[in-house]
Amino acid sequence: MNVHIEGEGTVSTGEERTRTASIRDVARAADVSYQTVSRVLNGHPSIRPETKQRVLDAMAELRYRPNQAARALVTSRSRTIGVILGSRGEYGPTSSLAALEDAARARGYWVTSAYLGDTRPEAIRAAVDHLRRQAVEGIVVHAPQVRVFDVLEELDIGIPHLGLHTAQRGIAEIAEDQVHGARLATEHLIGLGHVEIVHVAGPQDWIEAESRMRGYLHALSDADLPTRPPILGDWTADFGYRAALELSRRLDFTAVFAANDEMALGLLHGFRDIGLELPRQLSVVGFDDIPLARHGWPPLTTVHQNFAGLGERAVGALLAAIGGNDASSDAAGAPRAEPEVAPRLVVRDSAAGPVAHRM
Incomplete structure (x- = not known):
C-alpha cells in the first residue's frame, strides 16, 4: 500500500493563478510518479539517492510542505x-x-x-x-x-x-554527572589548600541540588575534611548576596562552593560590599558556566555544562x-557522533590558595 501526504506550497504556470502545490505537482517537476514522491516523504529505503535528491529539489523549488497532520493520520508518526x-x-x-x-x-x-x-x-x-x-x-x-x-x-x-x-x-x-561536577569544584578548592569550605546548595527536592550537594560531601569525606550543614538557597543571585552578608558575620571558612553561578555571583557581590578582597581573602566557585560567569568581579571559576x-x-x-531510525543520523541521513557531555572545571580568578588569605 502506497501512502502519500498532501502538503502546502505555491505553484504558478503562465497565466495560471498561484495555488497550493500538491504531491502530484512535485512528481511532475521531478519527472517521477507521485508514489515515488510519497516514498521519499516517508523515508523508504528503496529510493536511489539521485532520485531522492531530484524530488527534494522539486519540493524546494515549489516550496512544498508536507501536511504534518495528514502524515500523522496515515503513518501514525x-x-x-x-x-x-x-x-x-x-x-x-x-x-x-x-x-x-x-x-x-x-x-x-x-x-x-x-x-x-x-x-x-x-x-x-x-x-x-x-x-x-x-x-x-x-x-x-x-x-x-x-x-x-x-x-x-x-x-x-x-x-x-x-x-x-x-x-x-x-x-x-541522560543528564551529565552532577555529582562528578560538584566533586570537581570542591576538589579544586581542596587542591588549592582549603579545609573549611561552605556549600550554598539549591532548593530541597531538586534532584540537581541534591546531586551537587552529594558531590561536595563526597569530596570532603574522601579528603578527610570537616563537613558543615549546607545552606539551602533558591538559585537566585539575590539569595547569594543575602547569604554573603549573613556568612560574613563569622568568616570561619576560607571558600564557598555555590550550587549554581547565579548564587555564586550574588556571593561575590555581597562579599565585596562588606569589604572583602576576592580571592585574596575568600574564594568562591560556582556551577553551570553561564555567560555572565566570565564577567563577574573577579571572573568566576565554575563547572561548565554542555x-x-x-x-x-x-x-x-x-x-x-x-524505535525510529532517526536516532543516529541527522535529517539528511548523515551519521551522528555521540556528543561529550561530561562536566569540566573552568578556572578563572575567583579562587586562590588560603595562604593568600589575610582576614
Whole structure:
C-alpha cells in the first residue's frame, strides 16, 4: 500500500493563478510518479539517492510542505516529541530546552512542551494528557523535582519517556554527572589548600541540588575534611548576596562552593560590599558556566555544562526508544557522533590558595 501526504506550497504556470502545490505537482517537476514522491516523504529505503535528491529539489523549488497532520493520520508518526518542564526562567532549564529543540529539529522532529505551574499530581497528569493529545511520539521529562517522578511512576504514560535528571524510579538517566561536577569544584578548592569550605546548595527536592550537594560531601569525606550543614538557597543571585552578608558575620571558612553561578555571583557581590578582597581573602566557585560567569568581579571559576550535548543525547535516546531510525543520523541521513557531555572545571580568578588569605 502506497501512502502519500498532501502538503502546502505555491505553484504558478503562465497565466495560471498561484495555488497550493500538491504531491502530484512535485512528481511532475521531478519527472517521477507521485508514489515515488510519497516514498521519499516517508523515508523508504528503496529510493536511489539521485532520485531522492531530484524530488527534494522539486519540493524546494515549489516550496512544498508536507501536511504534518495528514502524515500523522496515515503513518501514525507525528514527528513530534513532548517535553514536560518543571521549571523555567533559570539558565539551566532554558538552555536545556533550547538544546532539545535544536537536536530534535536536526532530526526532522518538532518539540511541544507542557509547563508545570506546580507539582501537584493533577497538574502532572494534566501535562501528560496534554502532550498525549498532541500525538507526541515520546516525552522528555525536564522536571528537576523528585516528587514529579513519584507521580510519573504511578501513571501509565504508554509511550517512551525519559528524564534528564535521574535514573531513579525507572526513568533513564541522560543528564551529565552532577555529582562528578560538584566533586570537581570542591576538589579544586581542596587542591588549592582549603579545609573549611561552605556549600550554598539549591532548593530541597531538586534532584540537581541534591546531586551537587552529594558531590561536595563526597569530596570532603574522601579528603578527610570537616563537613558543615549546607545552606539551602533558591538559585537566585539575590539569595547569594543575602547569604554573603549573613556568612560574613563569622568568616570561619576560607571558600564557598555555590550550587549554581547565579548564587555564586550574588556571593561575590555581597562579599565585596562588606569589604572583602576576592580571592585574596575568600574564594568562591560556582556551577553551570553561564555567560555572565566570565564577567563577574573577579571572573568566576565554575563547572561548565554542555547543554547542547545533553539535548543531543536526550533526543537520540528518546528516538531510539521510540524505535525510529532517526536516532543516529541527522535529517539528511548523515551519521551522528555521540556528543561529550561530561562536566569540566573552568578556572578563572575567583579562587586562590588560603595562604593568600589575610582576614
